[in-house]
Amino acid sequence: MTSSRKDIIIIGGGIIGCSTAYQLTRHPSFSPVTTTIRVIEASKHGPAQGASGKAGGLIAKWAYPKELVAISFSEHVKLAEEHNGQDRWGWRYVECGSWEGQSAVRDKDAEFGDGVGAGGQRKSLEKTLGLEEGSKSNSTSRKRKGLPDDLLWVDESLTHRYSPMAASGDTAQVHPFLFTNSMMDLAMEKGAALISGRATRLNISDGKVTGVNVIHNDTGKGETLPATDVILAAGAWSPSLLSTLPISSTRAHSIIILPQPSVDIAPYVLFTEIALSKRRGLTVSPEIYARPGNEVYACGPGDDSLLPKNVDDVVIDEAACESIWKHVSSISPELRAGTVRKRQGCFLPIVETGGGPIIGAAPHIAQGLIIATGHTCWGICNAPGTAKALSELVMDGTIQCANLQEMDPAKYL
Ligand SMILES: Cc1cc2nc3c(=O)[nH]c(=O)nc-3n(C[C@H](O)[C@H](O)[C@H](O)COP(=O)(O)OP(=O)(O)OC[C@H]3O[C@@H](n4cnc5c(N)ncnc54)[C@H](O)[C@@H]3O)c2cc1C
Known part of the structure; x- marks a missing residue:
């Protein structure tokens, strides 16, 4: 377990990015004093303007991949119980x-x-x-x-x-737009921040991520935000920041x-x-x-x-x-x-080579870089499991809640 200061940047305010912000703020090692969490979302209208707000919202035990569904379905149930998902985001069987x-x-x-x-x-x-x-x-x-x-x-x-x-x-369902925004709101209640702007570049120095360049939507001005950990969760747009990602x-x-x-x-x-x-x-x-x-x-x-x-x-x-x-x-x-x-x-x-999603650290590209994309037609279902796994990866250094080796970025990059 690492105890040093963490500046975490999540690129993408879809269901994967917002759920990850939520799970990070609920990790036992999280403290707003030692950890900053910033979600950068390119839309001027806030989170969930892409697939995460316009999906059907099916949550199914029979979805795939099985390793991810196994932790995601139960996490959906837990979230709904804890935060009144029935009224807040339309959770129901x-x-x-x-x-x-x-x-x-x-x-x-x-x-x-x-x-x-x-x-x-x-x-x-x-x-x-x-x-x-x-x-x-x-x-x-x-x-x-x-x-x-x-x-x-x-x-x-x-x-x-x-x-x-x-x-x-x-089989259950959520209203995906409401679920995604609820995850972001709940993360912000514990200290996470939402930045309205477009990430334009990952900064890497000596084999480590050091920050992300962003152009803010309100001012049109650019800035470099420092980071110890960057989670790339920009859905279909992820290759715009890492061109070797096989995502279409x-x-x-x-x-x-x-x-x-x-x-x-x-x-x-x-x-x-x-x-x-x-x-x-x-x-x-x-x-x-x-x-x-x-x-x-x-x-x-x-x-x-x-x-x-x-x-x-x-x-x-x-x-x-x-x-x-x-x-x-x-x-x-x-x-x-x-x-x-x-x-x-x-x-x-979509993962071009089939399968997916791609979830995990990519130390062969840069220390501190984490990928979470390519969730195809099951991203709403699999977001809580993805997010839980990523919160462990960032805060503990390894994923303990599931074996996600099949989704390791090293297999795809
Ligand atoms: C018609 C349809 C129905 C579906 N139905 C279901 C369903 O019933 N159940 C289910 O489990 N899944 C369903 N899905 C799949 C699900 O919608 C996706 O897997 C999921 O939304 C992907 O989430 P994401 O966060 O990875 O991507 P997105 O929702 O695309 O979010 C990525 C975000 O990153 C932002 N971004 C991109 N580039 C940048 C940048 N450079 N800087 C900052 N921000 C950036 C984007 O603006 C976007 O908001 C459906 C999909 C479709 C299209």
Whole structure:
């Protein structure tokens, strides 16, 4: 255990950066007298303006990688209990299933689009890779279709089959924007600071990190902030500070719907397969998340549009959002009668060589440099475990809560 003074800089105010700030302030060795924690976030609008504020928010025991999920799920439960996550960030258990059926408006695929942004090539977000396929049923009755009694917000007549994807209690959800901001607020209550600006350079001297150059958003002026430890958690933007990182990105769109009538929408997350055109065999697969407060989130597939320099410059393709809306509303009268409150787009960080995320120290690049990026489609789920591991790495010198050797930066850099 090290007792010397620490100046920790976290680059990126997404869920990974903000959760890490939180866990550092809760580490037994943390004292605001001997440790400073600063999170640098490039957006002018504060934390969680990227994927961390625009994700679905699924937390699952069946997510991957297993080593990280094992510590993350229980940490989510603990955080929710300790800080009233139910009211503060919409924590709750949900049912999760695959829904297969047909659109109410068939053979109109030309009007519908496929939910992919302009110029993009359709890419799966790959959330269900950790699961086995469910059993099939061709029957027409509600029971034989597998539709649960309380799943009333999808049209039964359009349903071919519903299959639960996990046992009750194995899947939960958070509102990712609220969760991320809560982590930052709770960290700030214990002395962490949020800096609004863009990190432009890692300073390394004699094989050690010495600081980070930042351009402040309010003044436009540059400054060098000294650091003993730098945690690079800039999501898809991480290679802009360490070009050898094999991280690329996928843009995905999502919408938030206020259904009508304003009744309770039962807590289900649906991985759909909606047949749009029998003739052409065209199907689409939006994910649909009921959220507390009578809100429904839906997202479409990813595309390969170029990452802009700043999260605030992400371009939203209205046509992609419109097709997600048409697809999901075509299987639900409640969604069809509702209104779209938000249309948004964001970039998911992907490890180019597959696998990931990349988590750990990178002493072969510089002492004091830590990487935490490439969380793909499970960053909301895996943020608390990542953050706990990093807090141990920085404060104790080693990760004790899990074996994350598979994620070691040395394997990727
Ligand atoms: C449509 C969609 C649905 C998803 N659903 C789920 C889900 O249900 N469950 C789940 O577990 N995961 C989900 N994910 C994945 C999850 O959103 C990501 O894995 C996670 O948000 C990544 O967090 P992050 O903090 O690494 O990156 P980000 O959220 O991108 O945060 C990085 C931050 O770094 C900042 N930054 C970048 N460069 C700099 C710089 N130079 N200086 C300062 N700041 C900088 C950015 O502005 C940004 O705020 C989903 C993703 C998408 C796209």
